[in-house]
Amino acid sequence: MDLDFTAEEGEFRRRARAWLAAHVPAEPLPSLETEEGFAAHRAWEGELAADRWSVVSWPEEYGGRAAGMVEWLLFEEEYYAAGAPGRVSQNGISLLAPTLFGHGTAEQRARVLPPMARGEVIWAQAWSEPESGSDLASLRSTARRVRGGWLLNGQKTWSSRAAFADRAFGLFRSDPEAGRPHRGLTYLMFPLDADGVTVRPIGRLDGKPAFAELFLDDVFVPDEDVIGEPGQGWRIAMSTTGDERGLTLRSPGRFLATAGRLLRAWHAHGDPADTALRDRVADALIEARAYQLFTWANASRFAAGEPIGAESSLNKVFWSEHDIAVHETALDLLGTEPGDWTEGYVFALAGPIYAGTNEIQRDIIAERLLGLPKGRR
Amino acid sequence: MRFLLDDEQRAFARSLDGMLTAADTPAAARAWAAGEHAPGLAVWRRLGEAGVFALAAPGEYEGVGPLPVETAVAFVEVGRHAVPGPAVETVTAVALLSGLAELGVPGPAKRLLPALVDGGTCATLTLTGTGTGTGTGTEPHALDADAAGVLLAAGDGEVRLAPGHTDLRGSLDPARRLGRLLPDGEVLASGDAADAAARCALDWAALATAAQCLGIGYALLDRTVAYVKERTQFGVPVGSFQAVKHRLADVLVRLEFARPLVFGAAVSLRDGDRSAADVDLAAAKVTAGEAAYDAARVALQLHGAVGYTAEYDLSLWLLKARELRGAWGGAGMWRGRVLRRAGGG
Numbered sequence: 001m002d003l004d005f006t007a008e009e010g011e012f013r014r015r016a017r018a019w020l021a022a023h024v025p026a027e028p029l030p031s032l033e034t035e036e037g038f039a040a041h042r043a044w045e046g047e048l049a050a051d052r053w054s055v056v057s058w059p060e061e062y063g064g065r066a067a068g069m070v071e072w073l074l075f076e077e078e079y080y081a082a083g084a085p086g087r088v089s090q091n092g093i094s095l096l097a098p099t100l101f102g103h104g105t106a107e108q109r110a111r112v113l114p115p116m117a118r119g120e121v122i123w124a125q126a127w128s129e130p131e132s133g134s135d136l137a138s139l140r141s142t143a144r145r146v147r148g149g150w151l152l153n154g155q156k157t158w159s160s161r162a163a164f165a166d167r168a169f170g171l172f173r174s175d176p177e178a179g180r181p182h183r184g185l186t187y188l189m190f191p192l193d194a195d196g197v198t199v200r201p202i203g204r205l206d207g208k209p210a211f212a213e214l215f216l217d218d219v220f221v222p223d224e225d226v227i228g229e230p231g232q233g234w235r236i237a238m239s240t241t242g243d244e245r246g247l248t249l250r251s252p253g254r255f256l257a258t259a260g261r262l263l264r265a266w267h268a269h270g271d272p273a274d275t276a277l278r279d280r281v282a283d284a285l286i287e288a289r290a291y292q293l294f295t296w297a298n299a300s301r302f303a304a305g306e307p308i309g310a311e312s313s314l315n316k317v318f319w320s321e322h323d324i325a326v327h328e329t330a331l332d333l334l335g336t337e338p339g340d341w342t343e344g345y346v347f348a349l350a351g352p353i354y355a356g357t358n359e360i361q362r363d364i365i366a367e368r369l370l371g372l373p374k375g376r377r
Numbered sequence: 378m379r380f381l382l383d384d385e386q387r388a389f390a391r392s393l394d395g396m397l398t399a400a401d402t403p404a405a406a407r408a409w410a411a412g413e414h415a416p417g418l419a420v421w422r423r424l425g426e427a428g429v430f431a432l433a434a435p436g437e438y439e440g441v442g443p444l445p446v447e448t449a450v451a452f453v454e455v456g457r458h459a460v461p462g463p464a465v466e467t468v469t470a471v472a473l474l475s476g477l478a479e480l481g482v483p484g485p486a487k488r489l490l491p492a493l494v495d496g497g498t499c500a501t502l503t504l505t506g507t508g509t510g511t512g513t514g515t516e517p518h519a520l521d522a523d524a525a526g527v528l529l530a531a532g533d534g535e536v537r538l539a540p541g542h543t544d545l546r547g548s549l550d551p552a553r554r555l556g557r558l559l560p561d562g563e564v565l566a567s568g569d570a571a572d573a574a575a576r577c578a579l580d581w582a583a584l585a586t587a588a589q590c591l592g593i594g595y596a597l598l599d600r601t602v603a604y605v606k607e608r609t610q611f612g613v614p615v616g617s618f619q620a621v622k623h624r625l626a627d628v629l630v631r632l633e634f635a636r637p638l639v640f641g642a643a644v645s646l647r648d649g650d651r652s653a654a655d656v657d658l659a660a661a662k663v664t665a666g667e668a669a670y671d672a673a674r675v676a677l678q679l680h681g682a683v684g685y686t687a688e689y690d691l692s693l694w695l696l697k698a699r700e701l702r703g704a705w706g707g708a709g710m711w712r713g714r715v716l717r718r719a720g721g722g
Binding site for chain 2: 001002003004005006009070263266275278279281282283285286287289290291293294296297299300301303304311314317318359361362363365366367369370371372373374375376377
């Protein structure tokens with residue numbers, strides 16, 4: 001049992017640190033949930049990609065560095081420690097790309113991944129529908145077979161990044177006759193500027209258009225944009241959501257950096273006599289360290305060939321609640337003048353809701369990890 | 378980087394688990410609470426034979442250590458089985474005496490360690506005053522002094538062999554009987570060596586207590602999961618209700634995130650990574666203590682009235698979880714240490 005890194009891993013970390021030190025913008029970019037900020041973050045993705053730092057864990061042919069899990073986690077630590085911008089390409093990189101690596105064709109990977117890596121095409125997710133949230137398998141948007149492809153109809157909602165993104169991916173009901181709700185779904189990619197697509201941005205709590213509704217009216221999608229076999233979409237998507245909750249959506253680097261910022265704020269502004277607040281600052285540091293060590297344990301299991309399955313639900317509950325607690329503590333310490341902490345707070349509030357609500361995660365933990373009987377939800 | 382127990386460490390855990398299951402530790406804990414030490418001391422000797430008390434001592438004093446990771450492995454099992462007696466205190470005493478030897482005061486180690494290391498006797502100790510870097514009064518109580526063959530008092534620049542103890546009073550956990558050590562007695566070491574050894578001892582106390590809490594938490598969770606699968610109301614197992622499931626899911630989340638802190642602290646301590654160890658040990662102590670206590674609260678609630686009885690074995694873990702939350706320094710002290718050692722201020 002050890003926490004030692006190889007010489008190669010150490011060298012990788014040093015190179016990442018040096019590049020970031022030379023390139024991270026001195027001033028924070030405008031909020032990526034605004035048109036101006038979205039464009040600035042897109043340009044930053046291009047700068048990362050120019051030196052192969054945007055998708056380090058991907059194979060080199062798609063713009064990556066073939067970095068292993070440990071190197072990726074080290075990169076993430078360095079990235080957020082350097083105060084680098086949020087990743088506007090996150091949905092594509094952490095959700096769609098793993099799906100293409102697992103289920104896509106070589107042609108799809110060659111066509112979709114390099115522009116994603118360069119930030120030229122930014123992806124939004126299109127999972128939820130007005131009547132299908134936690135019960136995603138009840139979704140009603142359809143994909144109807146036509147010559148050479150499919151026609152999409154229906155409505156998607158809470159589609160993160162869709163207000164300004166270029167393309168989207170999601171599940172559609174392609175076989176309404178299939179016996180069970182999670183059968184007969186197909187995983188498709190489509191352009192957000194296609195004929196028949198209407199994007200209506202939705203303001204989140206602070207009014208910024210962080211997500212959107214999508215109205216689809218006979219949107220044509222060619223066969224080449226179906227991922228995996230038609231009808232197999234649920235199985236394919238579940239392999240993606242496991243990634244989303246698990247190791248790859250929220251790396252410890254983000255939380256370590258945020259806890260470090262909180263510690264500096266405490267030393268600068270905290271009242272040592274306020275032990276209640278002091279304890280919350282300590283908990284922020286403790287939890288970030290716990291998440292880091294938990295992730296190293298999971299990365300070790302992954303390297304040993306053990307599957308990471310329902311355990312990813314433990315992750316999701318932990319980081320989402322931690323993120324809110326850290327930001328609440330910062331606001332209690334510093335006040336609520338608009339800035340990084342308030343923007344981060346608003347973003348953190350969404351954590352227990354997206355990527356499978358924490359109630360769904362607790363059901364998964366109870367049933368799959370503790371072996372408790374299924375019951376009515 | 379391989380942050381996982383190896384096969385040998387897992388086998389060690391399994392063998393202790395098997396041995397302690399066979400030893401009927403709940404019965405030994407109940408006897409211990411009644412002042413009858415024989416069954417508990419029998420368990421003690423078997424822990425000694427398994428090498429548990431040798432883990433903190435170096436080879437020249439019949440130890441096999443220092444092995445903090447294996448110590449954490451062992452104390453998870455000690456907690457899981459509600460083993461009675463001053464186990465943390467004995468390992469801490471072993472670390473204290475080993476630390477003194479390393480600091481150039483080998484006499485006490487030569488004299489006292491062999492009997493502690495082989496499980497022939499147990500030790501208790503207190504840590505008071507200054508010198509530990511954590512403020513005063515870290516652990517003023519001597520646990521189970523009437524069962525201990527070695528009574529050590531550390532702090533204020535001194536390590537002393539106490540001449541006796543006050544009458545023991547129970548605690549909330551009847552199997553943990555607390556007293557005070559009498560003043561005077563033989564001074565084993567003084568000055569910087571005594572302070573440094575006391576700081577080293579506190580590291581091991583924090584580690585062993587945190588690991589014990591982790592084992593207690595998992596025992597409470599496992600017993601409660603089993604209970605809610607069996608217990609039916611409204612015609613179905615109560616464990617099928619979401620309100621019940623979610624509380625147990627939260628207990629698992631807390632324990633699963635406490636575990637890497639405990640083993641991370643052990644690795645930092647083993648590697649002599651002082652700055653990491655300072656933070657990790659404190660983090661482990663707070664987090665495992667709170668997670669075990671949380672598990673106790675949920676276990677009691679989900680067992681209902683039967684869990685609230687002294688007769689039912691759940692009480693052995695429930696009350697120990699509450700006691701250990703404050704043993705070797707409460708959460709506030711350790712959180713303060715996290716902030717001080719994490720940089721600045």
